[in-house]
Amino acid sequence: MTLKKILTSCDLYLKKISLVLCVLLPFFQLRGRAIADLSILFIAISFLLYCIFEKHYRCLLRGWFPYALGLWGVIVASSAINGSTHAVLEAIALLRYFVFAKALEEWLLNSTQKQQLLGLCVTLAGVWIICLCWEQYLVGVNPWGYPRWQDGALTGPFFKPRAGPPLAIIMFPGLMIYPMRMVQKKDLAQKLAGLALMSFLLLTMVMIGQRMPALLVFFGFFLCAMLIKTTRLMVLLATLSGFVALALLPFISPPSYDKLVLRFFEQLGHFSQSPYGQLYIRALNMVHAHPLLGLGYNGFRAHCGETTYVYGIPQFAHMVAGQDIGAGCTIHPHNTYLEIATTAGLSGLFLFVCVVLLWLKKLLLAALASRDLMQAMLFITVCMLFWPLASTSSLFTERTAGWVFLMVGWGLARARLLGPAHAPQAGA
Structure with missing residues (x-):
């Protein structure tokens, strides 16, 4: 065997293993995050080996990836200046997520069949979350015996209220894709069935009782109506049914109504004094004090208790006066853009x-x-993930990053696969 044949054979096996891990990643994201993280690392390393074997370096020097490398370099430099050795190592390890997304775009999801297989697994993961949420609502506990959370949120397959964020991410490419196809049919029965399924999906998000995932899904429905005109009427009707469900919440799920509606407007009315307002003020004070490079990886968590970052910006001083110094402290600032700015x-x-x-x-x-329906669903999902006016989990924890970079990589891979010559499918 020549060296070239050996390298080609190694690349083939690495690609097959990587594909299996990528397809199973949605399940690992739900019930095996350590395995999910190792899978992402394996795929990233395999792609870099492919680039070395095949001398395929140009893909790393074009498009979005150089900007991502620049961001990663700034995080590492800031962590070296402000953080511990552990923070620097964590910052260095963040590169795996960007390489993982690039691997999906350029190397792994390079055929329709592979993307369909991933889509099926995403769908199954979404169906599993929905089934367990409704089981918990109807029976009182999930299969592991966990009841609803203290604030009334349905936890589905989790112990804590974590069902909303992954379901919101899965919603459009994994679940909404099917009723969207149905409402495009000429048959009235299929249109009505699609409308019913859309309404059920929106009702489920409302019943789960997590504010931001529910708001983002409503936002996603709005984008659907704007982007895909052939489904506009049915999407608007489904959205209307979602507002009807909100109006009926006091009768069908009082805890969800209390959290989604009452507490939401209460927090908005006194936002600066709310936990979220205090977090954002603390984060802005940190950025004001370290505008160029921030505080490095985990900088918000490490420094939020310091009095320097309580009264940094004079305009915010009256909003934090009399507050407990710990009111603005947690492990991250609960907004992706503020997290990047503080880091x-x-x-x-x-x-x-960029x-x-x-x-x-x-x-x-x-x-x-292309007018491809799945591409539109992935675009909507990425819009939801990076909507700036949102309370979010930490971007660089595996629970969030695994989903985010999976969806981004899938969307980029599909855009690359479709190309300019792809035939219209969906009337976008």
């Missing part, structure tokens, strides 16, 4: 915004040019 400063935030805009541009142009 890598305004320079890192600029690079991050990366996100390049992702959105590529996905949107592919959706409009």
Whole structure:
């Protein structure tokens, strides 16, 4: 065997193993996050080996990836200046997520069949969450005996209220894709069935009782109506049914109504004094004190208790006066853009915004040019993931990053696969 044949054989086996891990990743994200993290690392390393074996370096020097490398470099530099050795090592390890997304785009999801297989597994993961949420609502506990959370949220397959975020991410490419196809049929029965399924999915998000995932899914429905005109009427009717479900919550699920509606408006009315308002003020004070490079990986968590970052910006001083110093402290600032700003400063935030805009541009142009329904669903999902006015989990924890970079990589891979010559399918 020649060296070239050996390398080709190694690349083939690595690609097969990587594909299996990628397809199973949605299940690992739900019930095996350590395995999910190792899977992402394996796929990233396998792709880099492929680039070395095949001398395929150009893909790492074009598009969004150089901006991502710049962001990663700023995070590592800031962590080295402000953080511990552990923070620097964690910052270095963040590169795996960007390489993972690039691997899906350029190497792994390079056929329709592979993407369909991933889509099926995403669908099954979403169905599993929905079934367990409704089981908990109807029976009182999930299969592991856990009841609803203290605030009334349905936890589905989890112990804590974590069913909403993954279901919101899965919603459009994994679940909404089917009723969207149904309402495009000429048969009235199929249209009505699709409308019923859309309404059920929106009702489930409302019943789960987590505010931000529910709001983002409503936002996603709005984008559906704007982007795909052939389904506009049915999507608007389904959205109307979601508002009807909200109005009926006091009767069908009082705990969800209390959290989704009453507590939501209560927090909005006194936002600066709410836990979220205090977090955001603390984060802005940190950015004000370290505008260029931020505080490095985990910088918010490490420094939020310091009095320096309580009264940093004079305009916010009256909003934190009399508050407990711990009111603005937690492990992250609960907003992706503030997290990047506190981690890598305004320079890192600029690079991050460039990366996100390049992702959105590529996905949107592919959706409009091809009129492919799945591409539109993936674009909507990425819009939801990076909507700036949202309370979010930490971007660089595996629970969030695994889903985010899986969806981004899938969307980019599909945009690359469709190409400019793809035939219209969905009337986007």
